[in-house]
Amino acid sequence: MARSSSLPSSLDSTLPGFSLTILGAELEQKYLCRQCKLILRRPYQAGCGHRFCAFCFKQIISSGPQHCLACADEGVVEDLLDTNSAFPDNAARREIENLPAVCSNPGCVWKGSIREYEASHEGQCEFQRIECDACKQMIRSCDKERHMERECPERSLNCRYCKTIFNFKDIKAHDEICLKYPMHCEGCGKKKIPREKFYDHAKSCGKYKSPCHFKGVGCPVIVENEKLAEHEIQGNREHMRLLLAAVESLKFLNEEKMVSNLLAPRSKPRGLDFCVQNLDECLIGGSLYCDPDEGFASNILPSVDKQYHRHQTRYDDLAQKLATFENIVCVLNREVEKNSLTLEAYSRQRGLDQEKIDYLTSKVRQMERSVSLKDLAIAEMEQKLQEHEHSTHDGVFIWKINDFSRKRQEAVAGRMPAIFSPVFYTSKYGYRMCLRLYLNGDGTGRGTHLSLFFVVMKGKWDALLKWPFNQKVTLMLLDQNNREHIIDAFRPDITSSSFQRPNSEMNIASGCPLFCPLHKLDCKSASAYLQEDTIFIKAIVDLTGL
The missing domain is CATH 3.30.40.10 (Zinc/RING finger domain, C3HC4 (zinc finger))
Known part of the structure; x- marks a missing residue:
């Protein structure tokens, strides 16, 4: 192959x-x-x-x-x-x-x-030289992480103030524009003021040095904010002189502009110039006759003089209106400046008030959380105190139920069909239990009997106890004349989930749905069990084998 x-x-x-x-x-x-x-x-x-x-x-x-x-x-x-x-x-x-x-x-x-x-x-040695992906420098493999974090000139950084990502070489440029960058007030010495709030701080800080409000007209003084009002009062004469010079300069410029507008050529006939032009045309064409007795001045000069006086009157009116407008502008400027100062003061005060409101709101919320936590702690302590006050640790428990008639009516109405007893124990480190009573019955005893159930609850020492729960339980409705108690007893069914080790706060209740006929509590013969609107229920847990 x-x-x-x-x-x-x-x-x-x-x-x-x-x-x-x-x-x-x-x-x-x-x-x-x-x-x-x-x-x-x-x-x-x-x-x-x-x-x-x-x-x-x-x-x-x-x-x-x-x-x-x-x-x-x-x-x-x-x-x-x-x-x-x-x-x-x-x-x-x-x-x-x-x-x-x-x-x-x-x-x-x-x-x-x-x-x-x-x-x-091979290829994994910490001392081998590798190329940095960003700056292309040759570095040792073991130094790559440190190089990328501290040395690489092309590494990316997160601004520790605003969390913006930028290149290392742009760090100085970013610091110049970062809104969260901490600034230092040279006046009061306060540090770590975010740049976005520094302008407001500079306006409200009494020690911060600001230029005089008359800087625009030539005042060169830079003074602390708290002394700015005093400077303006003391320098009022100098400020007025500077302001007057500025107004006169503005007035001179306006007059020059007005004169240039008056002398500018127009598209319509131009008064005096038009008259002179017509006179020249008449003289040149020979169409103008001059009577020797009347003379040239008697015919032409009155018209020219009339045109001149008309323009002079118009100029005087415009000059007067300009002066009036200048006075109005000065008054308005003073009002605007005064309102600006007032508005700035209100803004500073509003900022201070808002900071105080935010601080007090935070305090109130903090106090509310603290009060809620303390209420929970108090409720828990009250529950533990009540449980400790009524609980027993010998397997024998007597439950006193006051105001029986009202509670029975609530059970009949369905508002509170069952009530629970305080917790009791077989010993200090034993089983944790309670009783559950249906005052209008439950299941087969609904409306005809008191139903009494035994409940195994989750306890601190369950890991040390024997499960399932297998102790005999005796339930009694006590005869308050000590003659004939109503007694029922049972031994737990160890296969029932009611007697296994609890996984939740309490297991399913188990007991006697037909514990006591209700007619025994309604007739006069029941006075032995119900006296002064109170009944007593007793539970006994057999401790044999524990």
């Missing part, structure tokens, strides 16, 4: 030979690959007798059968290299894999065989 045209999977390798630097002893030439000149890895012997790494041999014949270069160097002509004339050299492989080896990575002290090196150390 012809051999396969591909290498066996056991010899298939994606790596050339082992580096000569891993040898712990001298190497014979027969263990070198004739192609890569390295130590043979998965050696393959050609028909000519030369050995190659499986990886190298596969590369040689990848484009078809080839001549052996080693044979050519020796001056020998052999058959072509192909998979049909070559075979895996397992003997050489075993010899090579048993050779002693050391790790060539600086700092590594690993030693073993070439087999162990290939199986568990």
Whole structure:
């Protein structure tokens, strides 16, 4: 049968030979690959007798059968290299894999065989040099995590203030715009103020230095906020001088603009210029007659003078309106500035009030949680106190039920069909139990009998007790004249889930649904059991065997 045209999977390798630097002893030439000149890895012997790494041999014949270069160097002509004339050299492989080896990575002290090196150390050495994916630097494998966290200039970081992800080289630029970056107030010395709240702090901090409100008109003073009002009062004269100079400058600019608008050419006839132009045309055309007695001035100059006075009047009106508007603007500016100061003060006060409200709200919520926890603790303590006050630890329990008539009516109405007794025990570390009474009956005794049941409850010491519960239980309705008690007793059915070790707070109740006929409590003869609207029920647990 012809051999396969591909290498066996056991010899298939994606790596050339082992580096000569891993040898712990001298190497014979027969263990070198004739192609890569390295130590043979998965050696393959050609028909000519030369050995190659499986990886190298596969590369040689990848484009078809080839001549052996080693044979050519020796001056020998052999058959072509192909998979049909070559075979895996397992003997050489075993010899090579048993050779002693050391790790060539600086700092590594690993030693073993070439087999162990290939199986568990090659490519896994902590001291081998690898390329960082981000910055392309060569680093040791064991230092990769530290390099990525602390040293790599291209690493990504999370801002510890706003949790935004950014590149390490952008850390300074991010700190300049981070809204959560902690700022330091040089006035009051407060630290760790988020940048998004620093502007509000600067406005409300009395020690923070701010420029004068008249900075826009030339006041160069920078003063603490708490002294800003005092500066404005003391510098009122200087501020007015600066403000007046600014207004005069504005007025001069407005006048220049007004004059330029008046002198600008119009699309309609232009008054005086139009008259002069018509006069020139008349003179040139000879159509203007001048009476020597009347003269030139008597005909032309009155018209020109009239036009001039009209423009002068219009200019004066506009100048007066401009002055009026300037006064109105000054008054409005003062009002706006005053309102701005008032609004800023209100904003500061609102911020302080809101902070106080938030603080008090947080305090109220904290107090509410504390009160709720204390209420729960008090209720738990009251329950434990009541349980401790009424409980017994000898298997004998007497249950006093007051206000029997009202509770019976609630049971009949279905509002409270059953009531539970306090807890009692067979001993201090014994079974935990209680009684359950249906005042209008339950099951077969509904409406005709008192139904009394015994309940096994989950206790702290259940792991130390014997299960299932198998103690005899006696239930009694006491005759308060001590003559004839109503008694019922039973021994637990150990196959019932009612007497197995409880998995929840209490097991299913078990007992006497026909414990006592209700007519014995309704007729006059029942006065021995029901006196002063009170009955007594007694439970006795047999402690034999405990």
